[in-house]
Amino acid sequence: MSRNRQPAPEPTHGWLDGAQQRAWLAYIRVQLRMAYEMNRQLLADSGMSLPDFDVLTALGVADGGRMSITVLAAQIGWERSRVSHHVRRMSTRGLVSCGPSTTDKRVTEVTLTAGGRHALEQAAPGHVDLVRNLFFDGLPPELTGPLTEALETVYANIIRRGLLPPPVDWRPARD
Amino acid sequence: MSRNRQPAPEPTHGWLDGAQQRAWLAYIRVQLRMAYEMNRQLLADSGMSLPDFDVLTALGVADGGRMSITVLAAQIGWERSRVSHHVRRMSTRGLVSCGPSTTDKRVTEVTLTAGGRHALEQAAPGHVDLVRNLFFDGLPPELTGPLTEALETVYANIIRRGLLPPPVDWRPARD
DNA sequence: GGCGATTACGTGACATGTCACCTAAGCTAG
């Protein structure tokens, strides 16, 4: 039986070692299920999606509850057109309002409405309860610090090497 | 000025403390950007989406490259209808094939095609390179273990308390 | 001032994901 098959390509720097594979598998599994559970709880209890909540949260801590599309995208970690589409949808539901900036005619500013702020205030406790229940109740307290440090350094690396722009208030750590 | 406002509700068990908030923020930020970067690299380099890759990966390690919809959903951490929709789409692209089980007429089995396996083999190295570049190159090696342990215990908790069923090969750890 | 390059973001076609509902098959108790 003739097998004129090219060998399968390999990663430039080799496959992940056993410990890395295990870490990666745990990470992938957690994020898939957490995303589903968070979205589901918000839809069921607050009538909003997780993406809604992410936008409201980012605006909720912004100066004047206002941000431009680009700033919002970088803050959350979204692509700009994703923001554009989504805030349009949110504005039809009265959660945010959109309007041109007074200082730059290209810029669109997204502003949290009173209704949006109220929706956020109503949604946040249930969301936090779920996060505590599913994530932190399963996390040994002594691992919170190492987990944080691990993810923060990973995040810094993603900012450095990834394709999306950094948040505007990002200060690169010394390398 | 009259303020007849109900006080904003609070979480049943209180807000997250400072260390938890910091951990959570790091986690949320990492997963949003990692998902985007992974999807983008797969689309650009391999012509497939991250969800495609997740399905192919799960089938790639299954007995005979075959799983039922329900098993696949639980393995990945997806809702069943998500699997149903997505494998239908993948099958039109020749990556998987779907057919009734011989043992239970209700069951649909999803099978990795030769084309699907080939696509997976072609895509995996680039994906691993990206994961290494963005995630592991930013992770201090001595934190791999604690990160893994943290996420594995969180995952076990999500399985226990979340709404999606566990993977079929899930063995509950002693509590 | 003018021009070219860059920036901001809206748009549309299409890919993807959720919920509620439905039909069919399988299981179990009476």
Place this chain on the structure above:
DNA sequence: CTAGCTTAGGTGACATGTCACGTAATCGCC
């Protein structure tokens, strides 16, 4: 054996996200 309950998953309406492209505004150099 039958009926009621549970399981499996397909379906559709609609929500969400990506990429490529387009227009308009701004910036900086000559």
